[in-house]
Amino acid sequence: MKWERIPLGPLQTNAYILSHSDGTCVIFDPGSEGEKLVHYIEQQGWTPLAILLTHAHFDHIGAINDVQKKWKIPIYIHEQEKEWLADPLLNGSAYFIGEQIKVNYAPQCLKQEQTLKIGNFTFELLETPGHSPGSISYYLREMEVIFSGDVLFAGxxxxxxxxxxxxxxxxxxxxxxxxxxxxxxxxxxxxxxxTTIGAEMDSNPFLHGF
Known part of the structure; x- marks a missing residue:
């Protein structure tokens, strides 16, 4: 397996694509520039299996409709933010960018911490609220990688x-x-x-003394 980061949109929100040697992939937080994202996945010859959302702010969901038009794959999100996908006031698009972002497809709701298996991908779901009430982090133990959304950044x-x-x-x-x-x-x-967990423990000023 390997991961790729694709910064998208004016806020350069990181979409990630995690691909498997069998040609399948999952997409994390497709936030903007849907045509660009779809074209890139097609170029690689990958078959997407799912969209995994860390949370539902507008800059993490803006390309979902384009991806869904192409592949009709499940969308996973915490149940606390399921209504945000179709509500520009809740997802912030109405007042941050003056554009109403509405996801036109119903998601599959995650209600608790669990192990999520999609094809040959297995994730441990960690509920990590605070940035938003339904923020989720996806931990891939075998690769020692966590997709943390907007919970923790480098520094x-x-x-x-x-x-x-x-x-x-x-x-x-x-x-x-x-x-x-x-x-x-x-x-x-x-x-x-x-970044890494160790690096943030050592040098992140927001965590010092915590």
Whole structure:
């Protein structure tokens, strides 16, 4: 298996594609530039199996309709944010970009921490709220990789001033769910470069003294 980061849209939100040697892949947070994303996947000859969302802010969901038109694959999201996909006020598109982003397809809702198996991919789901109430991190133990969305960044943490954000909850999520992972675990965030759990424990100023 291998992962690729594709920054998309004006906020350069990281979409990730995790591909398997059997030619299948899953797509994390297709946030914008849907035609570009679809074209890239087609060029690689991959067959997408699912869209996995870390959360439902507009910059993480904007390309879903384009992907769905092409492949009609399941969309996974935490149940607390299922209504956000079709509501521009909840997903923030109405007041951040003046454009109404509405996902036209019903998602499959994740209700609790669990193991999620899709084709030959197996993820451990970690509920990591704080940036948003339904934020999920997807841990791929065999690759020592976690797709953290906007919870933890290289040298920073997710913002908590958006609707449903909660700073104390975010810090608990990072401490209780992420920092307990092996230090060599690669963190793939929603914006910016990758990092590791160990690097953030050592140098992230937001975590010092926590």
């Amino acid at each position: 920073s943490i997710g913002r908590t001033d958006l609707p449903g954000g909660n700073y104390d909850q975010l810090m608990r999520s990072i401490h209780d769910k992420l920092l307990g992972l092996p230090e060599e675990t690669i963190v793939l965030p929603g914006h910016g470069r990758e």
